[in-house]
Amino acid sequence: xxxxxxxxxxxxxxxxxxxxxxxxxxxxxxxxxxxxxxxxxxxxxxxxxxxxxxxxxxxxxxxxxxxxxxxxxxxxxxxxxxxxxxxxxxxxxxxxxxxxxxxxxxxxxxxxxxxxxxxxxxxxxxxxxxxxxxxxxxxxxxxxxxxxxxxxxxxxxxxxxxxxxxxxxxxxxxxxxxxxxxxxxxxxxxxxxxxxxxxxxxxxxxxxxxxxxxxxxxxxxxxxxxxxxxxxxxxxxxxxxxxxxxxxxxxxxxxxxxxxxxxxxxxxxxxxxxxxxxxxxxxxxxxxxxxxxxxxxxxxxxxxxxxxxxxxxxxxxxxxxxxxxxxxxxxxxxxxxxxxxxxxxxxxxxxxxxxxxxxxxxxxxxxxxxxxxxxxxxxxxxxxxxxxxxxxxxxxxxxxxxxxxxxxxxxxxxxxxxxxxxxxxxxxxxxxxxxxxxxxxxxxxxxxxxxxxxxxxxxxxxxxxxxxxxxxxxxxxxxxxxxxxx
Amino acid sequence: xxxxxxxxxxxxxxxxxxxxxxxxxxxxxxxxxxxxxxxxxxxxxxxxxxxxxxxxxxxxxxxxxxxxxxxxxxxxxxxxxxxxxxxxxxxxxxxxxxxxxxxxxxxxxxxxxxxxxxxxxxxxxxxxxxxxxxxxxxxxxxxxxxxxxxxxxxxxxxxxxxxxxxxxxxxxxxxxxxxxxxxxxxxxxxxxxxxxxxxxxxxxxxxxxxxxxxxxxxxxxxxxxxxxxxxxxxxxxxxxxxxxxxxxxxxxxxxxxxxxxxxxxxxxxxxxxxxxxxxxxxxxxxxxxxxxxxxxxxxxxxxxxxxxxxxxxxxxxxxxxxxxxxxxxxxxxxxxxxxxxxxxxxxxxxxxxxxxxxxx
Numbered sequence: 001x002x003x004x005x006x007x008x009x010x011x012x013x014x015x016x017x018x019x020x021x022x023x024x025x026x027x028x029x030x031x032x033x034x035x036x037x038x039x040x041x042x043x044x045x046x047x048x049x050x051x052x053x054x055x056x057x058x059x060x061x062x063x064x065x066x067x068x069x070x071x072x073x074x075x076x077x078x079x080x081x082x083x084x085x086x087x088x089x090x091x092x093x094x095x096x097x098x099x100x101x102x103x104x105x106x107x108x109x110x111x112x113x114x115x116x117x118x119x120x121x122x123x124x125x126x127x128x129x130x131x132x133x134x135x136x137x138x139x140x141x142x143x144x145x146x147x148x149x150x151x152x153x154x155x156x157x158x159x160x161x162x163x164x165x166x167x168x169x170x171x172x173x174x175x176x177x178x179x180x181x182x183x184x185x186x187x188x189x190x191x192x193x194x195x196x197x198x199x200x201x202x203x204x205x206x207x208x209x210x211x212x213x214x215x216x217x218x219x220x221x222x223x224x225x226x227x228x229x230x231x232x233x234x235x236x237x238x239x240x241x242x243x244x245x246x247x248x249x250x251x252x253x254x255x256x257x258x259x260x261x262x263x264x265x266x267x268x269x270x271x272x273x274x275x276x277x278x279x280x281x282x283x284x285x286x287x288x289x290x291x292x293x294x295x296x297x298x299x300x301x302x303x304x305x306x307x308x309x310x311x312x313x314x315x316x317x318x319x320x321x322x323x324x325x326x327x328x329x330x331x332x333x334x335x336x337x338x339x340x341x342x343x344x345x346x347x348x349x350x351x352x353x354x355x356x357x358x359x360x361x362x363x364x365x366x367x368x369x370x371x372x373x374x375x376x377x378x379x380x381x382x383x384x385x386x387x388x389x390x391x392x393x394x395x396x397x398x399x400x401x402x403x404x405x406x407x408x409x410x411x412x413x414x415x416x417x418x419x420x421x422x423x424x425x426x427x428x429x430x431x432x433x434x435x436x437x438x439x440x441x442x443x444x445x446x447x448x449x450x451x452x453x454x455x456x457x458x459x460x461x462x463x464x465x466x467x468x469x470x471x472x473x474x475x476x477x478x479x480x481x482x483x484x485x486x
Numbered sequence: 487x488x489x490x491x492x493x494x495x496x497x498x499x500x501x502x503x504x505x506x507x508x509x510x511x512x513x514x515x516x517x518x519x520x521x522x523x524x525x526x527x528x529x530x531x532x533x534x535x536x537x538x539x540x541x542x543x544x545x546x547x548x549x550x551x552x553x554x555x556x557x558x559x560x561x562x563x564x565x566x567x568x569x570x571x572x573x574x575x576x577x578x579x580x581x582x583x584x585x586x587x588x589x590x591x592x593x594x595x596x597x598x599x600x601x602x603x604x605x606x607x608x609x610x611x612x613x614x615x616x617x618x619x620x621x622x623x624x625x626x627x628x629x630x631x632x633x634x635x636x637x638x639x640x641x642x643x644x645x646x647x648x649x650x651x652x653x654x655x656x657x658x659x660x661x662x663x664x665x666x667x668x669x670x671x672x673x674x675x676x677x678x679x680x681x682x683x684x685x686x687x688x689x690x691x692x693x694x695x696x697x698x699x700x701x702x703x704x705x706x707x708x709x710x711x712x713x714x715x716x717x718x719x720x721x722x723x724x725x726x727x728x729x730x731x732x733x734x735x736x737x738x739x740x741x742x743x744x745x746x747x748x749x750x751x752x753x754x755x756x757x758x759x760x761x762x763x764x765x766x767x768x769x770x771x772x773x774x775x776x777x778x779x780x781x782x783x784x785x786x787x788x789x790x791x792x793x794x795x796x797x798x799x800x801x802x803x804x805x806x807x808x809x810x811x812x813x814x815x816x817x818x819x820x821x822x823x824x825x826x827x828x829x830x831x832x833x834x835x836x837x838x839x840x841x842x843x844x845x846x
Contacts, residue, residue, distance in 0.1 A: 052807030059801050068798070070603035075515045078608055081812035081819075 001119035003029060004090065009108040010437075011040050013091040013119060014048055016084060021045070021091050022145065023442050024452070024464035026122040028099070031112035036100045038112055039122060039130070040093035041462060043441040048088040056086065094438055096461055097131075104130060106460075124148045124463060131459040139182040141175075141453065142465040150465035152457040154186050157364070160456060161383050161410055162394040163403065165428060166417020171449040175415055175467050176366050176396050177202055180327055183364050184216050187325030189318065191351065192366040193344060193373065197333030201473035211472065216326035218317035222335055222343050223302030229311040230269045230304060235260055237349030245341035246297055252290040255283055259291075270306040271299060301339045303346075314347070318354060322361070332373065340373040348378070348386070355389040362390030370395055371402035379404045400427040413455035418446040431455075438462055510658045513628035514589075514609045517621045521612040522586075522821050549737035552715040552723055552752070556731035559755075561784035562777065567670035568786050569595035571659045572799035575652035578813055581823075584614030587648040588813050591655045592803035593663060594795050595670075596786055601795065603802050606659070610813060613647045622647070625654050642683065653684035657693070664696035664704070671782055672697055673796040674706040678748030678765035679740065687745055694747060694767045703778040704767045706748060707796055711763035713738075713750065720752050721761040729754045729791075730783055732764070732776075749775070755783060755791040762792065 001019055005012040011029065015021050023042050030037040047053075060067075072079065095108035124144040128134065128151070135153030144150050157179065164172045180190050181202065192199050200221075203214035220226035230238075235257065242248040242256060259277045263269045278291045298304050305311055317328045330347055332340050354360040365382075367374065374382075382393050383406070395403055401423065408431040416439065419425050425443060429436035433455045442452050442464065454462045573591040580586070590607030613621060622642065642650045663672050680690040697704050713720045713735070720735060733752040740746060748765030755762075766775045787794035805813075817823045 050808050050811065052809065052811075055804075055806040056808045068601045068603060070605065070802075072605045073511075074605075074607070075511075076518065076608065076610060076816065078610075078809070078812055078816050081816045082809055085808055085811045085815060 001027070001091070003112060003114045003117050003119060006111060009095040011038065011091075011093040011095060013040075013093055015089050015091050017087040017089070021089075021121065023445055024145065024462075026096075026124070026127050026461070027091070027093060027119055028122040029112050029117050029119050031117045033113060033116060034110065036098055036110065036112070038095055038108070039097045039099055039104070039127070039461075040095045041438070042091045043094050043438050044092040046090045046092060048090045050085055050088060053086055056082070092441075094435065099130065102130075121146075124150060124465075127461055127463075128458075131461050133457070133459050133461075137186050139179065140468060141178070142451070142468040144463065144465045150453065150458075150463055152453070154183060154188070156457040157183070157392070157394075157413060158362070159387070159392055160412035161387065161392070161407070162413040162415065162455075163400075163408070163411045163428075163431070164394060164396045164415040164417075165400045165403075165419075166398065166443075166446075166451070167419055167424075168398045169448070170417040170446075171451070171467050172396050172398065172415075172417055173198060173368070174449070174470065175417075175451060176368070176394060177472060178467065178470055179394065180364075180366060181213055181470065181472070184213060184321075184325040184327050187323070188364055189321040189325060189360060189362070190327040190364045190366065191347065192327060192329045193332055193347075193368060193370070194329050195332050195368045195372065197331050199327070199329045200331060202327065202329070204473040205471050206473055208473065213327075213472075216321070216324065217329065218313075218320070218326060219329045219331060220313055220317065221331040222339065226313055226330070227303055227305040227307075227310045228314070228346060229306060229308050230271060230274065231308065232311055232315075233346070234349065234353055235264075237346055237353070240349055241298075241342050241345045242294055245338060245345050246294045248294050249290060251284075252287045252294075255281065255287050256291055256294075271304055272306065275299070297338060298342070301342055303339065303342060314350060318360060322359070337372070344373045348391075351391055352386065352389055355391065360390065362392065365391050365393045366396065367393060368396045369399070369402070370397070371399070379407060383407055383410050400424050403427075405430055411455065413453070413457045416443050416446075416452040416454060417450070418448065419443050433460060434462075510625065510629045510654070511606060513625050514607075514655065517624055518609040518611050521614075521617055521621060522610060522817065549739060550713060550715055550720075550735055551737045552720050553734040553736065554723070554725050556725055556727045556733060557751075557776065558727075559730040559732065559776070559780050559783055561730070562780035563784040564781060565598075566781040566785045567595060567597050567667055568673065568782060568793070568795045569593060569663050569667050569670060570673035570675075570793065570796040570799040571656060571663055572675045572796065572803050573652045573656040573659065574800075574803040574805055575648040576805045576810060577648060578610070578810060578817070581612065581614075583616070584612055584618075585644065585647070586610065586612050586817065586823075587651070588805060588810075589648070589652050589655055590803045590805065591652075591659045592799045593659055594798040594802065595667070596795050601798060603798065605802055606655070607803075608805070608809070608813065609651075609655075610817065611647075611651065613644060615644060618642075618644055618647055622650065625651065629654060629658055646683075650684065657685075657689055660693050661696065664693045664700065664702065666700075667697070667702045668700040670700075670702045671778055671785075672702050672704045673782075673793055673799075674704060675709075675796060675800065676706055677708050677711075677746075677750075677763065678704070678706045678767065679744055679746050681740070681742075681744035687743070687747075690747055694769065698767065698769060703770055703774060704748075705778060705782065706765040707753070707793065708763040708765070709792075713763060720750075721763060724752070724754060724759075724761055729756055730779075732779060733761075753779065753791070755788045755793075758788075758790045760791040 002014045004014045021042055023045055025042045027040050028037050029040060097104040098107045123146050125148045135155050137154035138151045139154050141150045141152055164176055166172050183190050200219040203211060203217035205211045239253060243253055263273055263277060275295055278295050281288055320326055321328060330343060351363055397403060411431050414431055414434060416428060425440045429439040446452060450464055450466050452462055452464050571593045575587055575589045578586040578588055588608040588610045590605060592603055592605045594601060594603040611621060660674060680687040694704055711721055731754055735750045738746050738750050749768045751764045752761050753764035782793060789797060
């Protein structure tokens with residue numbers, strides 16, 4: 001390989017077919033005299049502009065659709081040299097860092113010698129070692145192209161905002177399961193908003209046996225094993241549900257607050273008492289109607305109960321997870337949009353409560369397709385206010401434009417799977433820890449199950465890896481009509 | 487490799503036959519390798535100026551006349567094999583003692599409505615003042631052992647060596663076609679004027695004789711000509727007549743030692759406004775010559791009035807910039823020649839005006 005050009009932080013390197021450099025590979029451009037080296041990543045592979053190639057191709061073109069039959073008597077065997085030159089490629093590389101005295105700096109301001117520099121591939125383990133991507137809580141994400149493992153440290157996702165995004169069916173949920181399982185392995189508390197009910201079996205192996213995580217998985221299905229008593233609810237949480245999920249107007253909300261406090265003072269905070277109080281409320285008919293309709297929405301959700309014995313599971317699960325780690329999976333499958341919003345409002349309110357009162361230290365929240373249940377104001381809330389309470393969110397989506405731009409800007413880590421749509425790539429490239437060229441060039445060509453990891457976990461050295469397989473029972477597979485049919 | 491130079495086709499046309507004497511290409515290879523061995527410890531300065539082609543400009547014949555009455559042609563579609571030959575040479579660079587050149591030849595033929603080709607080379611030579619005589623004479627001897635050994639010409643100047651060696655290869659390829667093509671048309675690039683260093687009379691006569699023996703006719707197309715009548719180029723005095731047609735010239739005589747072996751015509755073969763000087767072996771009767779051109783019209787494509795078979799020969803033997811790079815790569819890798827980049831004095835002294843002479 002030979003250094004050809006440097007423009008800004010882009011290097012162009014001439015490479016030959018036997019050197020096998022591909023998109024995503026890292027190269028070390030060492031200038032022995034300057035005693036410095038540039039670490040650059042290949043973001044595009046192009047044909048080198050070799051003079052005469054067009055003429056060469058033109059004369060091999062078919063004649064009227066039939067190739068010209070011929071024989072080349074090439075006694076000196078020049079032909080392999082022609083092919084060698086013709087197949088030369090130009091590696092467009094992004095400078096990631098400068099290595100000087102075994103220390104990395106993000107500088108790209110110096111120019112290595114074109115004639116003296118040596119260029120060699122930098123293996124991922126070597127890169128990770130140089131970048132200090134190590135720790136005592138390793139999470140093996142998968143294998144890289146050079147058959148080494150991409151290992152990140154769990155502490156690098158602690159306190160961070162993460163996004164897992166990519167086209168449908170490319171392995172996003174698989175990666176989120178991998179992260180989740182790894183985190184609970186380090187005794188972390190993980191809460192998952194499981195939109196398709198695909199995380200419930202994470203405690204089982206592919207052949208249906210219990211795995212080591214079985215006892216740490218708490219699958220909560222609303223209105224079945226996950227109910228809540230009004231008595232357990234904080235007024236703020238209920239108001240949140242009524243105002244944000246059920247869109248209760250301000251006047252009615254004030255009346256509701258009054259009713260709630262009256263019932264609370266009487267020690268009679270039950271569904272039936274609430275219904276009775278609304279019915280007997282002496283107020284404007286519109287206000288009563290508004291309260292009545294919201295009351296019925298709460299009752300019909302099946303999520304609220306007056307039986308305290310039925311309503312302890314979330315608290316229990318959080319308590320269990322606190323010391324030994326665990327995953328609380330909120331199964332949102334088969335729930336209506338309104339019920340989903342009620343549930344999410346409740347769970348988030350409950351988490352904030354628990355964190356504020358130090359019942360919990362911190363929670364890793366995994367939210368799949370959050371736009372389907374997260375209200376507008378929560379986006380900023382999650383990345384700013386709730387983060388300070390200790391809720392560290394990972395958004396998982398196949399529609400990157402449903403996540404607000406401010407989220408991308410503040411994302412610490414992005415796990416990017418294949419996208420071919422320019423619009424999707426544009427959206428993702430707005431993330432502040434990502435450069436647009438890398439995203440556009442590498443993500444477009446990622447094979448299924450390969451993920452471009454960007455951000456803090458890899459010390460801002462984007463790395464492509466094939467996500468490793470997990471021995472857990474998958475539930476997220478699409479049901480097909482033709483499966484099993486001849 | 488050379489022994490595999492055998493293509494079996496119809497009984498009418500066997501190209502080339504196993505009996506072909508492959509001594510010359512073998513000597514080309516031997517001399518190529520031998521000469522490159524001598525360059526090993528040296529450094530190579532890449533070619534900076536366009537390669538200067540030494541054209542043997544013909545003397546202006548006296549008494550040349552052009553008959554402006556066109557000989558109308560009618561395409562004859564009777565299946566006829568058309569074969570053509572061309573060679574190419576390029577200077578790759580200079581060493582302290584000489585030059586490194588590459589030579590390649592190509593023959594193409596159209597048969598059963600399909601084009602076929604055979605390319606021979608590239609042969610790469612390191613020519614120095616010391617080895618030029620040996621290289622040239624060895625190759626001459628390999629080809630003309632029987633007739634010309636005793637009458638060997640003085641070896642050419644170093645700068646003329648590329649074209650001389652290419653001419654040797656071209657004559658050999660022409661001989662091979664003349665020996666192997668029967669009842670066909672053989673197209674040469676250039677004229678049938680002989681008597682120059684590159685076109686010895688005896689050698690040219692032998693080629694034409696061989697082709698006549700095989701009932702083939704040689705047609706030589708010149709892309710450029712210097713022949714003028716009344717001060718105007720003969721190819722620019724076209725009558726208002728529907729092509730295809732030929733214009734006949736008469737009175738073509740050169741001063742010794744140059745001898746025209748063909749009769750010269752101006753050929754306008756299609757509606758494209760281009761005409762070419764066409765030399766046809768004058769030993770063939772007039773009717774046969776006309777039939778030959780009509781068979782060419784009926785059997786070959788003509789882009790801009792130039793036969794496609796000959797055009798392909800030229801295209802296939804021409805060195806592309808990519809190939810030149812590959813040859814440099816070859817001599818660097820296989821023969822350990824270090825490429826150096828001396829400053830180009832033309833550019834250094836004259837800046838944008840120092841591009842050197844441009845040769846077509």
